[in-house]
Amino acid sequence: MTPESDDELWSAIGDPSRRRVLDLLVRRGEASASWLAGQVPFSRQAVSKHLVVLEQAGLISRRKHGREVLYQVDAERLDQATRAMAELASQWDGRLNTIKRLAEAAHAQTRAQTQEHEA
Amino acid sequence: MADFQIEREVVIDAPVEVVWRTITEPEQIRQWFADRVELELEPGGRGLMGFEDRALPLVVETVEPPTRFSFRWNHPAGEEPAAGNSTLVEFTLVGEGERTRLRVVEGGLELLAWPVGDKERFADEHRGGWAMFMDRLARLLAERPGE
Numbered sequence: 001m002t003p004e005s006d007d008e009l010w011s012a013i014g015d016p017s018r019r020r021v022l023d024l025l026v027r028r029g030e031a032s033a034s035w036l037a038g039q040v041p042f043s044r045q046a047v048s049k050h051l052v053v054l055e056q057a058g059l060i061s062r063r064k065h066g067r068e069v070l071y072q073v074d075a076e077r078l079d080q081a082t083r084a085m086a087e088l089a090s091q092w093d094g095r096l097n098t099i100k101r102l103a104e105a106a107h108a109q110t111r112a113q114t115q116e117h118e119a
Numbered sequence: 120m121a122d123f124q125i126e127r128e129v130v131i132d133a134p135v136e137v138v139w140r141t142i143t144e145p146e147q148i149r150q151w152f153a154d155r156v157e158l159e160l161e162p163g164g165r166g167l168m169g170f171e172d173r174a175l176p177l178v179v180e181t182v183e184p185p186t187r188f189s190f191r192w193n194h195p196a197g198e199e200p201a202a203g204n205s206t207l208v209e210f211t212l213v214g215e216g217e218r219t220r221l222r223v224v225e226g227g228l229e230l231l232a233w234p235v236g237d238k239e240r241f242a243d244e245h246r247g248g249w250a251m252f253m254d255r256l257a258r259l260l261a262e263r264p265g266e
Contacts, residue, residue, distance in 0.1 A: 085228065107137045
């Protein structure tokens with residue numbers, strides 16, 4: 001994947017801080033919450049919250065390693081999820097464009113009728 | 120505020136009142152969303168979006184004409200939709216002179232079942248909800264070529 005397509009994938013996934021955490025996990029392979037917290041400008045607590053959401057979405061998994069808990073990305077699932085998110089986003093684009101067309105047509109019609117009425 | 124969401128927006132050459140009707144009147148919603156639409160336009164109101172053989176129930180959350188409209192759906196069958204078991208679709212309309220900036224946010228997507236076989240937990244809880252959802256969306260688009 002090129003950096004550009006990475007960006008596009010990440011942009012499909014929620015907020016920038018969480019993308020940062022995911023990005024770090026992708027690059028690192030496996031990491032603990034405290035290592036991650038050392039790499040980002042937000043708190044360990046925020047990192048933990050992001051990890052919970054990512055785990056809930058099934059994008060990452062955890063395993064115990066001695067006294068540490070290590071997190072890693074489920075690459076296949078991440079890939080599918082990002083594609084599904086991008087697809088859902090494009091579906092909303094489609095709907096919004098249809099709404100735009102409908103509303104503009106309705107508005108143009110009202111305006112035409114008003115002008116006819118005034119003329 | 121830590122969920123997965125999609126945010127999209129569009130600028131429309133029509134006043135907010137016109138756009139409001141387009142996104143809240145069932146006969147108009149049928150033209151951009153579902154084949155069959157029922158909607159009680161009030162907070163707590165029930166509705167459904169029907170796609171061919173399937174009908175998805177929804178519950179209206181916010182109705183503030185002509186600027187905010189939101190509903191919850193994609194909750195498991197037999198449950199009441201709430202934060203934690205459904206996605207929330209929120210429309211925000213901002214008037215800019217004769218134009219309207221329409222924004223849609225769908226949040227709570229981490230709760231949907233993603234199309235993967237190895238996470239039985241998700242598949243069981245949502246009965247393939249995400250896959251069905253994507254399927255529906257794809258069909259919806261296919262019915263409207265060129266848009």
